[in-house]
Amino acid sequence: MEMSTIMERHIKVPLSNEEALTLQSGDYVYLTGTIYTARDAAHKRMYEALSNGEALPIDMGNNVIYYMGPSPAREGRPIGSAGPTTSSRMDKYAPALLDLGLKGMIGKGKRSQEVRDAIIRNGAVYFAAVGGAGALLSRSIIASEVIAYDDLGTEAIRRLEIKEFPVIVVIDAQGNNLYETAIEEYKKD
Amino acid sequence: MRTIDVSVITQNIKEMCIEANHFLSEDMEKALKLATKEENAPLGRQILEQLQKNMKIAGEDMIPICQDTGMAVIFMEIGQEVHFEGGALADAINEGVRQGYIEGYLRKSVVKDPIYRENTKDNTPAVIYYEMTLGDKVKITVAPKGFGSENMSRVFMLKPSDGIEGVKNAILTAVKEAGPNACPPMVVGVGIGGTFEKCALLAKKALTRSVNERSEIPYVRELEEEMLLKINESGIGPGGLGGSTTALAVNVNTYPTHIAGLPVAINICCHVNRHAIRVV
Structure with missing residues (x-):
């Protein structure tokens, strides 16, 4: 098999419109800055808030949402184990958030055609973090604070300060999808 | 007949929940190591290396390998010469899960009802299977399952x-x-x-x-x-x-x-x- 080299990038978050457009499916990216966590229950609440014409607890503009619910932090640490959850459960809610300016999502696993269309339409990016590497990923999170839906426990919305947080671009703003292209490259039948 | 106080089961289950979420069995560790050597996709190899590093950090820092510390699936293989005392066995097992998930800083991922979805906040109940075997021993398998x-x-x-x-x-x-x-x-x-x-x-x-x-x-x-x-x-x-x-x-x-x-x-x-x- 051909050994292609991996393109490494260091990017600031929130993610600017211009930078989002330069990211390519397959890029290995280290993110530094501020992101927010939200998973199933928080998405459901945000979606209901939008349906009722209410404001969201976080501004979507140029922000990145990490689909993650951490394990509890031990004393003196910012967070517990903190790897990605499966993104497809958020597919129902993601297009509306992307249309409000959400610039990036970090998770793992496949996305629907509707999400891919919304990514292209809004010049956004879908990143994967390595699933099941929650202990390792926690080391790139330097601060964590619950900012909304505290009653949801691990599913609350958290603001995270991250430093050199490793992710891979799966779907870029042009709609290229690494999950599809990589399988084609490596399958043997 | 051998009598076992159910508090012994609670203590073991508690320790096993914590152990299973921080340390993989030796066969899994070896299989991952071997796979890292044999993988020829550069990104694939990099990910396998990260997974090995992740396991090392989990054990050293006592931070769960994965944040999804699972729903606790428990197999109890009970010798038919064993007699339990001190309370209901299922309660003792769930108490072990409760203590393990709270004291071990494990994530509480269980909801009380599949539709109304209120978190039970202690990761109980476990999913428990009982099997009768010969002898006077109890074999316990704790398998936290991520979703x-x-x-x-x-x-x-x-x-x-x-x-x-x-x-x-x-x-x-x-x-x-x-x-x-x-x-x-x-x-x-x-x-x-x-x-x-x-x-x-x-x-x-x-x-x-x-x-x-x-x-x-x-x-x-x-x-x-x-x-x-x-x-x-x-x-x-x-x-x-x-x-x-x-x-x-x-x-x-x-x-x-x-x-x-x-x-x-x-x-x-x-x-x-x-x-x-x-x-x-």
Whole structure:
């Protein structure tokens, strides 16, 4: 098999419109800055808030949402184990958030055609973090604070300060999808 | 007759919940190490290296390997000469889970009702299976199961005429649909035979077998080996980002079945295939 080299990038978050457009499916990216966590229950609440014409607890503009619910932090640490959850459960809610300016999502696993269309339409990016590497990923999170839906426990919305947080671009703003292209490259039948 | 106070069970379950979420069994560690050597996709290799580093950090810092510390699945194999005292066994098991998940800083991922979804805040109840065996010992297996991979698991009620080819198709279909969602490299547990629920249980239990241990039934061993090869030719790779390491093992368990049926269950587990086993 051909050994292609991996393109490494260091990017600031929130993610600017211009930078989002330069990211390519397959890029290995280290993110530094501020992101927010939200998973199933928080998405459901945000979606209901939008349906009722209410404001969201976080501004979507140029922000990145990490689909993650951490394990509890031990004393003196910012967070517990903190790897990605499966993104497809958020597919129902993601297009509306992307249309409000959400610039990036970090998770793992496949996305629907509707999400891919919304990514292209809004010049956004879908990143994967390595699933099941929650202990390792926690080391790139330097601060964590619950900012909304505290009653949801691990599913609350958290603001995270991250430093050199490793992710891979799966779907870029042009709609290229690494999950599809990589399988084609490596399958043997 | 041997008398065991149920508090002994509570204490063991508590320790095993914490242990299973921080340390993988030796066979899993070895399989990951070997896969890292053999993977030729650069990104795939990088991910496998991260997974090894992740395990090292988990053990050193006592931080769970994965934030999804699972729903606790517990197999109790109870010698029929054992007599329990000091309370109900199920309560003692759940108390062990409660203490383990709270004191061990494990995530509480269980909701009280599948529709209304209020978190029970202590990860109880566990899913408990009891089996009677000979002797006066109790074998406890604690297998915390994450749901990224659980959600991709399948049951197929095949026809007898579908035969072994039908079984192979079912396995490959489930694995390909799971793809990156199930956090590959996966361990694939397969149950063939029994009834609707029995084959699912066989598949779940197959996940607690060592990844190096092949079936003693010749055709089943061949099936395990062939399926592993085929799955690893799919290209899915580590993290679903391409490569030759999609599964570390395929473990198949079988059971007699009805003249009219061929049930097949595929229980997929991620690379964090956790199980702690103790004999009390």
